[in-house]
Amino acid sequence: MSETLPPATDSAVAPAAKIVGGARFLSTFFLANAGMFAIFQGMQQILLPGQIAALDSAGKVGAYGVLASIGALAAAVGNPIFGALSDRTRSRFGRRTPWLLASAVIATLLLAVLGGMTELFWLGAAYIGVMLAMSAYQAVITAVMPDRVPEHRRGLVSSIAGIATTLGVIYGLNIAPFFTDKPTLGYLAIAALLLVGVVLLVLLAPDPTARPGTEPEAVVKERQSIRTFFSGLADHDFAWAFWARVAIMIGYWTVSTYQLYTLTDYIGAKNLPGGNTAAAVALLGTINMGSTFITTLAAGPLSDRIGRRKIFVVIASVGVAAGALIPAFSPTWGGMIAYSIVVGLFFGVYTAVDQAIMTLVLPHAENNARDLGLLNVATTGPQIAGPFIAALVITAFNGYAPLFVFTCITAALSAFFILPIRKVR
16 A cells, blocks of 8 residues: 555645545446445436336426435435545544445445335435445545545545446446336445445555544544534635535436436426337436536546635536426437536536545545534435425426526636635635
8 A cells, every 4th residue: 555644634634635535446436336326326317216217207397306315315314424434433444444345335235125126215224224224335435535645645535436327327327227117226236336346445445544643532422422523614714615516416316316207307308218208218318418528528627736625616607507407498309419418528527526525625635524414414405305306496477497597607616615715716
């Protein structure tokens, strides 16, 4: 294993500090992130709504909205809790390894159960279990970056995580349609990438926090105090970063959680290639992620080079806002393709730099996983509100076009919310 970083604070990292684990860490970290998003998107965009539609075709919009919101609530609660537990964990394998392995295995088992459910209640129970397990995984894998990566390399590693997201989504969206009539096999196929990634990560790039005696007792006691659990939200920069992410993500989830139904009811199945809605979702996702890949690859390293982050997020948020209006004015298959390309290009810039900003506004290095878990709520929390807002907008305005207008407004707000951050240029 290559040179390790001082664990206490980022300020202790020398300018020449290296990424802990080197190339082995970067490659396995890539796979571990890709697997996570393969599950999230393959499950939530294709397999799960397909199961719900098969069980309750007439009430699918409301049923999916409620179920997706409850699952997101479980993840929002689980993220900071599991992150805090990870921070407090002491084992011969480190703080993160036990949680990564356990959550990945449990999520896979629950996905297998989810695929076999034939009643909405038990389908929902299994889905919530999956979301809890994946919230633990997400909180811990997010904390791996500040554990191992010095500040001046975080744009690069944020880009790698963004590219992993892109390819993971492409994998999940393109594997899932082959198993719409056999969801159990579909869930296991997308979970395979997660298992491979996490096993390679813990074996080839061991957790540097496995070293005993690296933290003073006072730090351990502080983490154990429930009164300090939400203290990060009182920090000026941390709070603005939180709300900036909430703004763009709430618009994103309002549209993406209803993508299958948008194509069916707004664009029209007869207007899709081959009339296959699941395949159309996969194609749009692939186009979107392919566009995201291009800009993600460049934006993170470029932000490292010029030493600026906020301008990338501002430009990206405004671009997403503009792209979101395309289907509102052009409710066609071509309009959806244009939307996927434009939003993908700008969201790639956002993805590449946003995660680096999140790790740079953490108020206390000893609580990284806990505080990053709170920031992850800014992603999972909008999943709670998104489906309800979508169902409300569809009902109140009698259509899907207002969903895209809503995304435009929230993405534009994100650009304004990132500006007050002081620690990051």
